[in-house]
Amino acid sequence: MISVRPAEIVAVWSVLFDSWTVSIADGVEVLSAAIMGRLTSVVGVGVTSSLMTV
DSSP: OOOOOHHHHHHHHHHHHHHHHHHHHHHHHHHHHHHHHHHHHHHHHHHHHHHHHO
8 A cells, every 4th residue: 555645645636737727728729729710711711702802
Protein backbone atom coordinates (compact mmCIF):
# COMPACT_ATOMS: atom_id res chain seq x y z
CA MET A 1 0.00 0.00 0.00
CA ILE A 2 1.43 3.35 -1.06
CA SER A 3 0.98 6.14 1.47
CA VAL A 4 0.01 9.39 -0.21
CA ARG A 5 -0.02 12.67 1.65
CA PRO A 6 -2.85 15.16 1.03
CA ALA A 7 -0.36 17.74 -0.24
CA GLU A 8 0.73 15.37 -3.01
CA ILE A 9 -2.89 14.74 -3.99
CA VAL A 10 -3.50 18.48 -4.12
CA ALA A 11 -0.38 19.03 -6.21
CA VAL A 12 -1.30 16.33 -8.72
CA TRP A 13 -4.89 17.54 -8.83
CA SER A 14 -3.87 21.17 -9.40
CA VAL A 15 -1.55 20.15 -12.25
CA LEU A 16 -4.30 18.06 -13.85
CA PHE A 17 -6.82 20.84 -13.36
CA ASP A 18 -4.45 23.43 -14.85
CA SER A 19 -3.78 21.36 -17.97
CA TRP A 20 -7.50 20.62 -18.28
CA THR A 21 -8.53 24.28 -18.10
CA VAL A 22 -5.74 25.24 -20.52
CA SER A 23 -6.86 22.62 -23.04
CA ILE A 24 -10.48 23.80 -22.74
CA ALA A 25 -9.37 27.40 -23.25
CA ASP A 26 -7.33 26.34 -26.30
CA GLY A 27 -10.28 24.42 -27.70
CA VAL A 28 -12.61 27.38 -27.26
CA GLU A 29 -10.04 29.69 -28.83
CA VAL A 30 -9.56 27.40 -31.84
CA LEU A 31 -13.31 26.94 -32.20
CA SER A 32 -14.04 30.68 -32.05
CA ALA A 33 -11.22 31.35 -34.51
CA ALA A 34 -12.69 28.77 -36.89
CA ILE A 35 -16.17 30.27 -36.53
CA MET A 36 -14.85 33.80 -37.05
CA GLY A 37 -12.85 32.66 -40.08
CA ARG A 38 -15.94 30.99 -41.55
CA LEU A 39 -18.04 34.10 -40.90
CA THR A 40 -15.51 36.47 -42.42
CA SER A 41 -15.08 34.26 -45.49
CA VAL A 42 -18.87 34.05 -45.96
CA VAL A 43 -19.22 37.80 -45.51
CA GLY A 44 -16.28 38.38 -47.86
CA VAL A 45 -17.82 36.16 -50.53
CA GLY A 46 -21.19 37.88 -50.09
CA VAL A 47 -19.67 41.34 -50.39
CA THR A 48 -17.55 40.32 -53.38
CA SER A 49 -20.49 38.75 -55.22
CA SER A 50 -22.72 41.74 -54.49
CA LEU A 51 -19.99 44.05 -55.80
CA MET A 52 -19.62 41.87 -58.89
CA THR A 53 -23.33 42.00 -59.69
CA VAL A 54 -23.45 45.82 -59.42
